[in-house]
Amino acid sequence: xxxxxxxxxxxxxxxxxxxxxxxxxxxxxxxxxxxxxxxxxxxxxxxxxxxxxxxxxxxxxxxxxxxxxxxxxxxxxxxxxxxxxxxxxxxxxxxxxxxxxxxxxxxxxxxxxxxxxxxxxxxxxxxxxxxxxxxxxxxxxxxxxxxxxxxxxxxxx
Amino acid sequence: xxxxxxxxxxxxxxxxxxxxxxxxxxxxxxxxxxxxxxxxxxxxxxxxxxxxxxxxxxxxxxxxxxxxxxxxxxxxxxxxxxxxxxxxxxxxxxxxxxxxxxxxxxxxxxxxxxxxxxxxxxxxxxxxxxxxxxxxxxxxxxxxxxxxxxxxxxxxx
DNA sequence: TATTGTTATACTCTATAACTATA
DNA sequence: TATAGTTATAGAGTATAACAATA
Numbered sequence: 001x002x003x004x005x006x007x008x009x010x011x012x013x014x015x016x017x018x019x020x021x022x023x024x025x026x027x028x029x030x031x032x033x034x035x036x037x038x039x040x041x042x043x044x045x046x047x048x049x050x051x052x053x054x055x056x057x058x059x060x061x062x063x064x065x066x067x068x069x070x071x072x073x074x075x076x077x078x079x080x081x082x083x084x085x086x087x088x089x090x091x092x093x094x095x096x097x098x099x100x101x102x103x104x105x106x107x108x109x110x111x112x113x114x115x116x117x118x119x120x121x122x123x124x125x126x127x128x129x130x131x132x133x134x135x136x137x138x139x140x141x142x143x144x145x146x147x148x149x150x151x152x153x154x155x156x157x
Numbered sequence: 158x159x160x161x162x163x164x165x166x167x168x169x170x171x172x173x174x175x176x177x178x179x180x181x182x183x184x185x186x187x188x189x190x191x192x193x194x195x196x197x198x199x200x201x202x203x204x205x206x207x208x209x210x211x212x213x214x215x216x217x218x219x220x221x222x223x224x225x226x227x228x229x230x231x232x233x234x235x236x237x238x239x240x241x242x243x244x245x246x247x248x249x250x251x252x253x254x255x256x257x258x259x260x261x262x263x264x265x266x267x268x269x270x271x272x273x274x275x276x277x278x279x280x281x282x283x284x285x286x287x288x289x290x291x292x293x294x295x296x297x298x299x300x301x302x303x304x305x306x307x308x309x310x311x312x313x314x
Numbered sequence: 315t316a317t318t319g320t321t322a323t324a325c326t327c328t329a330t331a332a333c334t335a336t337a
Numbered sequence: 338t339a340t341a342g343t344t345a346t347a348g349a350g351t352a353t354a355a356c357a358a359t360a
Contacts, residue, residue, distance in 0.1 A: 022220075026300070027195065029307050030191045031191040031194065033311060069318075070319085078351095079353090082351075084319070084320060085350095106319065106358065127182075131183055131184065135310075138306065138309055138310070142306055146303070147186055149306070152294040153292075153295070227341065238329085241343060261336080261340090262337085
């Protein structure tokens with residue numbers, strides 16, 4: 001949405017009328033901020049030809065040790081069929097390999113290749129620079145406060 | 158995203174590994190909150206068979222006086238072809254009418270029907286109840302602080 | 315019988331271009 | 338020539354079910 005944020009095109013459903021009470025809703029300014037942040041992530045990742053999901057995938061595989069596709073699906077909240085597409089595409093680019101697990105030959109585990117790790121690390125630097133620039137508007141205290149406030153909105157259970 | 162929020166399926170790309178530094182990013186907790194809020198909006202609108210965009214459309218037309226399709230497109234950041242689909246669907250349901258503007262017969266302006274207004278008002282009450290329940294976790298001061306903090310993240314220009 | 319992954323399909327959204335009718 | 342709207346089409350993302358291999 002966001003009548004006022006630059007990330008105009010290629011974004012999500014919503015919008016708010018500037019003058020209407022709609023714009024007063026929590027939902028609107030939270031998602032407007034989210035969209036702005038997503039826009040900057042996309043911008044940062046563009047040179048590496050990675051979308052956010054692909055970046056998160058590489059980050060997850062690099063952080064965990066050779067997770068299985070099922071593990072990845074749980075983290076991304078994606079069903080298996082989408083995981084296949086996602087990982088195959090990254091495998092085709094030589095960024096990771098998909099290997100069958102010896103102890104359970106139904107499962108496939110994911111390994112980042114050196115090329116994948118190098119790309120991820122470059123992308124990570126770009127992401128960090130981008131977030132630093134954005135978060136520069138917030139003091140450390142602000143950031144902690146923001147996180148705490150947003151936490152109160154999340155499902156309690 | 159959100160490994161921890163209920164709005165699991167039918168949501169957006171992202172995700173965060175709970176243990177990885179990924180979860181520390183502003184982007185993640187802001188969009189996690191946005192997704193939680195969107196989930197509650199969808200839930201509230203479900204009984205009225207409205208999605209968020211349709212609801213915003215009705216709200217906008219009800220607030221503005223007979224806006225043109227172009228006006229709507231600018232608010233929603235949608236191109237004309239999508240506006241056509243959107244408004245036609247609502248018109249088929251008898252929630253609004255699309256009439257050609259006398260002073261410029263290329264343009265069409267949108268009018269909410271009594272049925273559309275009634276549905277919108279019911280939906281609005283549901284939305285208000287839903288947001289109240291969520292925002293109950295925040296004091297008035299919290300809400301103002303949240304808005305201010307998020308505002309700092311938005312594009313300056 | 316349940317689980318992991320795979321394939322196929324349909325449906326919604328989104329993006330784009332070509333077209334019309336008016337201006 | 339430009340503008341408001343329309344139609345058609347292609348693509349991405351998502352959701353679902355059926356299936357194979359393995360446990």
